[in-house]
Amino acid sequence: MAKNEPKPIEALTYEEAFAELERIVAALESGEHPLEESMSLFERGQALTKRCAELLDKAELRVQALVGESLADFKEE
Amino acid sequence: MEQLALFDAAPRWTVSKLTRHLRQLMEADPELQGVWVQGEISNLSRPASGHIYFTLKDPGAALRCVMWKSEAARLRFAPQDGMAVEAHGSIGIYEVSGQYQLYTDSLLPMGEGALYQEFLRLKALLEAEGLFDPDRKRPIPASARRIGIVTSPTGAALRDILNTLRRRMPLAEVTLAPTPVQGEEAPATLVRALQSLNQVVAPEVILLARGGGSIEDLWAFNDERVVRAVSGSHAPVITGVGHETDITLVDFAADLRAPTPTAAAELATAITVLDLRQALIEMAQILEGSMRALFERQRTLLEGFQSSLRFYSPLRAVQTERQRVDELSRRGNAGQAHRLEMTRVRSVGLENRLAALSPLAVLQRGYAVVTKNKQVVVSRVQVQDGDALRVRVRDGEFDARVAGDG
Numbered sequence: 368m369a370k371n372e373p374k375p376i377e378a379l380t381y382e383e384a385f386a387e388l389e390r391i392v393a394a395l396e397s398g399e400h401p402l403e404e405s406m407s408l409f410e411r412g413q414a415l416t417k418r419c420a421e422l423l424d425k426a427e428l429r430v431q432a433l434v435g436e437s438l439a440d441f442k443e444e
Numbered sequence: 445m446e447q448l449a450l451f452d453a454a455p456r457w458t459v460s461k462l463t464r465h466l467r468q469l470m471e472a473d474p475e476l477q478g479v480w481v482q483g484e485i486s487n488l489s490r491p492a493s494g495h496i497y498f499t500l501k502d503p504g505a506a507l508r509c510v511m512w513k514s515e516a517a518r519l520r521f522a523p524q525d526g527m528a529v530e531a532h533g534s535i536g537i538y539e540v541s542g543q544y545q546l547y548t549d550s551l552l553p554m555g556e557g558a559l560y561q562e563f564l565r566l567k568a569l570l571e572a573e574g575l576f577d578p579d580r581k582r583p584i585p586a587s588a589r590r591i592g593i594v595t596s597p598t599g600a601a602l603r604d605i606l607n608t609l610r611r612r613m614p615l616a617e618v619t620l621a622p623t624p625v626q627g628e629e630a631p632a633t634l635v636r637a638l639q640s641l642n643q644v645v646a647p648e649v650i651l652l653a654r655g656g657g658s659i660e661d662l663w664a665f666n667d668e669r670v671v672r673a674v675s676g677s678h679a680p681v682i683t684g685v686g687h688e689t690d691i692t693l694v695d696f697a698a699d700l701r702a703p704t705p706t707a708a709a710e711l712a713t714a715i716t717v718l719d720l721r722q723a724l725i726e727m728a729q730i731l732e733g734s735m736r737a738l739f740e741r742q743r744t745l746l747e748g749f750q751s752s753l754r755f756y757s758p759l760r761a762v763q764t765e766r767q768r769v770d771e772l773s774r775r776g777n778a779g780q781a782h783r784l785e786m787t788r789v790r791s792v793g794l795e796n797r798l799a800a801l802s803p804l805a806v807l808q809r810g811y812a813v814v815t816k817n818k819q820v821v822v823s824r825v826q827v828q829d830g831d832a833l834r835v836r837v838r839d840g841e842f843d844a845r846v847a848g849d850g
Contacts (some may be wrong), residue, residue, distance in 0.1 A: 395734040403810035416728045426614035
């Protein structure tokens with residue numbers, strides 16, 4: 368596991384969550400971790416799966432418009 | 445008179461020979477073999493053959509024209525009587541009727557002819573510079589998250605693009621660089637929109653789009669400045685300008701040309717939200733599978749430890765010794781009994797140390813040894829709802845109760 372604290376699940380983007388899920392699955396499949404650690408990896412994996420599914424369900428296209436050199440929310444007509 | 449001498453001679457020409465001569469004169473004249481002529485269509489007919497026959501008129505004269513089926517198939521509009529057009533082709537004679545006519549290979553609504561010439565000139569120029577070279581084309585990312593759009597904020601093109609992106613990849617973050625897409629100022633603002641988009645948001649891909657329109661409407665997309673801005677864009681550009689049949693110069697400079705704005709949005713989202721969902725389901729299955737496999741492996745390992753422990757247990761030896769102690773005590777051999785008692789105590793110590801040794805490695809890793817009535821529980825069939833259990837973990841033991849046997 369990484370030495371620094373993992374980001375809280377709810378702060379992860381889809382890409383980050385899915386990438387971590389892939390790493391966890393690879394770690395579990397290697398079978399090199401003690402049981403206790405494997406259990407917590409598995410639990411985090413499940414939480415990541417849930418996070419990814421939520422992000423997919425809730426995803427809403429974000430549209431902004433350039434106004435000069437800055438960005439503003441764009442409302443469709 | 446001189447002229448009489450001519451009349452004296454027998455006719456040198458047949459009608460056929462003369463007509464052929466005239467035809468050859470015309471065909472030898474380069475000016476007549478590539479003419480652009482403007483006029484108004486009249487007497488248009490399109491028989492079953494598919495060829496088009498018409499007359500081009502102006503107030504002073506008329507010109508017969510024919511357009512063969514193969515050329516007529518490429519027309520981007522339906523010519524009609526009364527329409528002002530520009531026709532390109534070669535002048536020849538239809539010998540059977542002695543009629544000279546324009547064999548038309550290209551027919552455009554009035555005004556478009558000049559634009560088309562300009563289009564060809566600019567295309568040749570930019571092509572020679574290498575702006576359209578295939579090896580300049582950059583790959584389009586399969587799952588871009590930051591998508592830039594350069595189009596009119598009020599056009600149908602934007603609506604089509606946003607609907608398509610919303611349906612295919614709602615995780616995307618879209619930045620619109622709004623700009624007019626036709627008119628005098630359009631080329632300059634299109635260039636600025638492309639540049640600001642690259643500078644401010646650095647999108648992974650840019651869609652340059654406009655809905656359908658006449659060749660004049662689309663003209664900004666043939667502007668040299670715009671074409672250069674497309675080829676100079678940091679992010680790869682997908683064009684979706686006009687309809688299927690419209691080709692503009694930005695299409696040649698773009699990294700990918702889409703036939704419509706909707707198609708451009710589709711090409712920018714090769715991987716859709718459905719693909720992500722499928723991948724997630726598969727990943728979740730692998731995750732659970734790997735955990736099940738891990739438990740299975742550990743259980744097998746643990747069962748191996750259990751039988752080894754039982755086999756090597758000093759308990760049997762201790763029991764044998766105990767029996768001998770009892771026997772000797774009965775015989776009143778106190779001294780011997782004492783010696784054996786000491787051996788028993790040592791054996792029990794050994795037993796404890798041994799027992800602590802092997803399972804310790806297992807317990808340290810998070811295992812618990814569960815017993816019911818001193819029997820190790822290795823299978824769920826050994827327990828029932830409500831059974832009292834003893835659980836041994838790394839640093840001690842505690843009681844537990846089965847809260848359900850499902």
